[in-house]
Amino acid sequence: MNSSTPSSSAGGPGSAESTGPRRNSKRPKYSRFTQQELPACKPILTPKWVISTFLLVSVVFIPIGVVSLFASRDVVEIVDRYENECIPINSRNDKVGFIQSSQDKTCNRTLTVPKHMKRPIYVYYQLDNFYQNHRRYVKSRSDQQLRSPGSERDTDPCSPEDTTSDGKPIVPCGLIAWSLFNDTYDFARNNQPLGVNKRGISWKSDRDRKFGKNVFPKNFQNGTLKGGASLDPLKPLSEQEDLIVWMRTAALPTFRKLYGKIEVDLRAGDVINVTLQNRYNTYSFNGKKKLVLSTTSWLGGKNDFVGIAYLTVGGLCFFLAMATWRSHLFVMEPESRGSLKLAYESAVHVDIAQALTPLEWIQACSPSLFLKYLCINLVHRLLEHFETRDMHL
Numbered sequence: 001m002n003s004s005t006p007s008s009s010a011g012g013p014g015s016a017e018s019t020g021p022r023r024n025s026k027r028p029k030y031s032r033f034t035q036q037e038l039p040a041c042k043p044i045l046t047p048k049w050v051i052s053t054f055l056l057v058s059v060v061f062i063p064i065g066v067v068s069l070f071a072s073r074d075v076v077e078i079v080d081r082y083e084n085e086c087i088p089i090n091s092r093n094d095k096v097g098f099i100q101s102s103q104d105k106t107c108n109r110t111l112t113v114p115k116h117m118k119r120p121i122y123v124y125y126q127l128d129n130f131y132q133n134h135r136r137y138v139k140s141r142s143d144q145q146l147r148s149p150g151s152e153r154d155t156d157p158c159s160p161e162d163t164t165s166d167g168k169p170i171v172p173c174g175l176i177a178w179s180l181f182n183d184t185y186d187f188a189r190n191n192q193p194l195g196v197n198k199r200g201i202s203w204k205s206d207r208d209r210k211f212g213k214n215v216f217p218k219n220f221q222n223g224t225l226k227g228g229a230s231l232d233p234l235k236p237l238s239e240q241e242d243l244i245v246w247m248r249t250a251a252l253p254t255f256r257k258l259y260g261k262i263e264v265d266l267r268a269g270d271v272i273n274v275t276l277q278n279r280y281n282t283y284s285f286n287g288k289k290k291l292v293l294s295t296t297s298w299l300g301g302k303n304d305f306v307g308i309a310y311l312t313v314g315g316l317c318f319f320l321a322m323a324t325w326r327s328h329l330f331v332m333e334p335e336s337r338g339s340l341k342l343a344y345e346s347a348v349h350v351d352i353a354q355a356l357t358p359l360e361w362i363q364a365c366s367p368s369l370f371l372k373y374l375c376i377n378l379v380h381r382l383l384e385h386f387e388t389r390d391m392h393l
Contacts, residue, residue, distance in 0.1 A: 054321035065310030182229030
């Protein structure tokens with residue numbers, strides 16, 4: 001046989017091995033995506049880039065934090081907790097019994113304005129330990145019923161406040177509407193009534209889209225146990241703004257909801273007399289009730305968290321920039337360290353070093369700030385060496 005004839009075991013293109021059936025392989029089909037060979041940006045984080053990024057973040061965040069804190073500090077806020085003080089002393093051992101009774105629940109409170117408050121002044125009620133975010137509570141409403149007068153019998157999600165005892169649908173149905181806040185506040189300054197504007201306190205999108213203009217309350221709070229306020233049956237739901245505000249449930253157990261707006265300025269030292277009706281039952285779940293009067297700034301209400309968060313992040317980035325700069329400044333490469341050591345040892349044993357001035361030594365060294373720092377120390381050591389040698393001579 002001719003030796004130039006290719007062998008079948010050589011694995012060439014015409015070999016029996018290549019033309020035979022392939023084994024079943026679990027290897028995926030090749031692609032640049034699966035093999036992570038697609039073009040990618042792989043930045044090299046040099047000390048210069050890291051320090052510059054940290055400094056940029058700190059330069060941006062720290063002024064924002066300072067401005068936010070000043071804006072929050074400009075907000076004037078009056079907070080008055082009243083759920084305990086508005087219970088008669090002889091009824092404080094049975095607060096739930098008092099709030100569910102038919103006794104007079106009028107309560108008078110006095111507020112003093114600490115600083116000048118520019119209009120509009122927002123009046124809020126604040127509830128603590130009230131979990132509006134409970135799953136069953138949030139689901140207990142019918143959005144179809146609130147929008148359309150033809151869906152008043154769509155009360156399936158509203159149990160147990162879906163229908164009356166004789167089967168008539170409740171509009172609006174559900175536990176959220178049933179538990180509507182029903183404390184009321186009347187204000188007076190210098191024995192003159194102080195009006196509260198209750199229009200425009202809800203979201204316009206809610207009034208226009210979620211609550212129908214032709215949907216009127218029916219059979220609402222007609223049961224034996226009332227959960228909260230009643231509604232005017234002659235006003236459509238789109239105009240019942242207290243209900244609209246209440247139906248936008250809060251995410252946290254402590255929340256504020258807008259009650260109204262005072263459209264006049266209040267001067268520092270003004271005494272505000274508040275006559276409130278303490279009707280809402282927060283005593284069954286150890287809740288708290290507070291009346292809040294507050295101004296606003298361009299950032300909103302009083303909230304120091306935003307400013308503190310920006311200052312914290314900015315300060316941390318500035319600290320990291322300084323720490324990175326310091327570590328980069330005072331850590332030399334071994335080659336540079338060896339070169340300096342060799343230069344020092346050579347200068348000590350070479351008489352020509354005595355002829356160089358300290359300035360010439362510094363100029364001969366590396367332009368790096370850290371190396372110049374070492375060069376200065378080197379010059380001082382050289383001068384001390386030469387002085388000591390001269391003294392011995």
